[in-house]
Amino acid sequence: MKAQDCLNILREIRDVAFATVDEKGKPQVRIIDIMLVEEGKLFFCTARGKNFYRELTESGETAVTGMNKSYQMVRLSGKVSRVKEQREKIDRIFEENPAMKDVYPGDSRYILEAFCIEDGELEFFDLGRSPIFRESFVLGKQGRITKGYRITDQCTGCGVCQNICPQQCIRKGTPCEIAQEHCLHCGLCYENCPVRAVERREL
Amino acid sequence: MKAQDCLNILREIRDVAFATVDEKGKPQVRIIDIMLVEEGKLFFCTARGKNFYRELTESGETAVTGMNKSYQMVRLSGKVSRVKEQREKIDRIFEENPAMKDVYPGDSRYILEAFCIEDGELEFFDLGRSPIFRESFVLGKQGRITKGYRITDQCTGCGVCQNICPQQCIRKGTPCEIAQEHCLHCGLCYENCPVRAVERREL
Known part of the structure; x- marks a missing residue:
């Protein structure tokens, strides 16, 4: 593609x-x-x-x-x-x-x-x-804007985000990792992370 | 409708x-x-x-x-x-x-x-x-915005607009009249009227 x-x-x-x-x-x-x-x-x-x-x-x-x-x-x-x-x-x-x-x-x-x-x-x-x-x-020449969410090193690996993701696109780990190619950008992981380790990629 | x-x-x-x-x-x-x-x-x-x-x-x-x-x-x-x-x-x-x-x-x-x-x-x-x-x-409550073009009393009835209209939606007369329900809003009549009798309806 x-x-x-x-x-x-x-x-x-x-x-x-x-x-x-x-x-x-x-x-x-x-x-x-x-x-x-x-x-x-x-x-x-x-x-x-x-x-x-x-x-x-x-x-x-x-x-x-x-x-x-x-x-x-x-x-x-x-x-x-x-x-x-x-x-x-x-x-x-x-x-x-x-x-x-x-x-x-x-x-x-x-x-x-x-x-x-x-x-x-x-x-x-x-x-x-x-x-x-x-x-x-x-x-052409225009730069790419990065959208969606990422999980930072603040992550404790608790797995709340993985269980809640509607597309099951988070891999467990410390930190957990979002499979960007399958992410809806819905924000459920962002809202529910107990240690606020999920942040917007577009800042 | x-x-x-x-x-x-x-x-x-x-x-x-x-x-x-x-x-x-x-x-x-x-x-x-x-x-x-x-x-x-x-x-x-x-x-x-x-x-x-x-x-x-x-x-x-x-x-x-x-x-x-x-x-x-x-x-x-x-x-x-x-x-x-x-x-x-x-x-x-x-x-x-x-x-x-x-x-x-x-x-x-x-x-x-x-x-x-x-x-x-x-x-x-x-x-x-x-x-x-x-x-x-x-x-609901929102007012309607009027779009497109209208032909004013400046019109001399020369018929240039009628001949040029791609949808043939202008009725000859003095003034000529645009059948608004068939108009593309393309602006050909507006550009070509020799006496500038065509004006935008939305001002």
């Missing part, structure tokens, strides 16, 4: 959700088509008259997610940039996505502008497995 | 996308299950240890979207509140969504907290029709 595989899953799902932050600082979300995945980048487009366009260009940030029929979910968050060769890219998008001609016939397609995400963080989840499986990737 | 029908569509889709704004002001989005729709409210849950929980409780706002197999899409944005009777609601959620027991067996379910959206704006889109069809609704 690589970052590219995550982008390919999003392209196969095609109708994915894009979140933005509007000018009032509120969350917005829309179903938007992934139009192309090439050169390690994800391409989509929107019309200049839409609020989505405004939010993308003003904030420069978006977050994308989709889940396929096998309950594999991908999340991507990162920076958005306008493509330089607009007309060429829009034409290429219409070639690869012929149904677009029904929505934007003829030259009306050029009200659309193409955007890409080339730097960001990717998360992959397989919710069809038990325990769940998760993995994260870097797209 | 009513607000309740939109909530029912989201519940049928079930795995929908929830957008939030994180503590850095960036957009986040996740696939989350709609657990219940009752009393005109939409219920979902998340674990106290997750970043999603933090974002919900700190900002108090979310936006939700999903699309079904018939290309009917619903968007809901609004205020989020924690349910008062937590244990009762979590038990009811597990009763109505039995697969939850596989993810959170036994008492581990109580790391989850139930939230509801009762005030917000709803938008319905039917993308399976041509021209597309859209309609908006108020959920």
Whole structure:
């Protein structure tokens, strides 16, 4: 599994959700088509008259997610940039996505502008497995943010966390250890550790 | 079509996308299950240890979207509140969504907290029709925001907008008139009106 595989899953799902932050600082979300995945980048487009366009260009940030029929979910968050060769890219998008001609016939397609995400963080989840499986990737240059929980050397090895974990993903030891790839980040171990040896990894 | 029908569509889709704004002001989005729709409210849950929980409780706002197999899409944005009777609601959620027991067996379910959206704006889109069809609704007490474009009395009836509209949803006249229920909000009429008679409805 690589970052590219995550982008390919999003392209196969095609109708994915894009979140933005509007000018009032509120969350917005829309179903938007992934139009192309090439050169390690994800391409989509929107019309200049839409609020989505405004939010993308003003904030420069978006977050994308989709889940396929096998309950594999991908999340991507990162920076958005306008493509330089607009007309060429829009034409290429219409070639690869012929149904677009029904929505934007003829030259009306050029009200659309193409955007890409080339730097960001990717998360992959397989919710069809038990325990769940998760993995994260870097797209482009952006650094990875570490999420979830870890067990520090304060751990006395009492095993409370291991017994309470809904995904049974804690290995007993001193210290106990969380199998990060199966962790839900639910926080039960964090709340219940009698010596407060569990801490957030993202600080 | 009513607000309740939109909530029912989201519940049928079930795995929908929830957008939030994180503590850095960036957009986040996740696939989350709609657990219940009752009393005109939409219920979902998340674990106290997750970043999603933090974002919900700190900002108090979310936006939700999903699309079904018939290309009917619903968007809901609004205020989020924690349910008062937590244990009762979590038990009811597990009763109505039995697969939850596989993810959170036994008492581990109580790391989850139930939230509801009762005030917000709803938008319905039917993308399976041509021209597309859209309609908006108020959920609870929240007022409706008017989006898109309108043609003012400055219009000379020249017909440029009517010819250019990709969805052919402008009726000729003086002034011309946009059939709001079919409008993509793409902005082509706004950009091309020779006398700048087209204005944004949301100001």
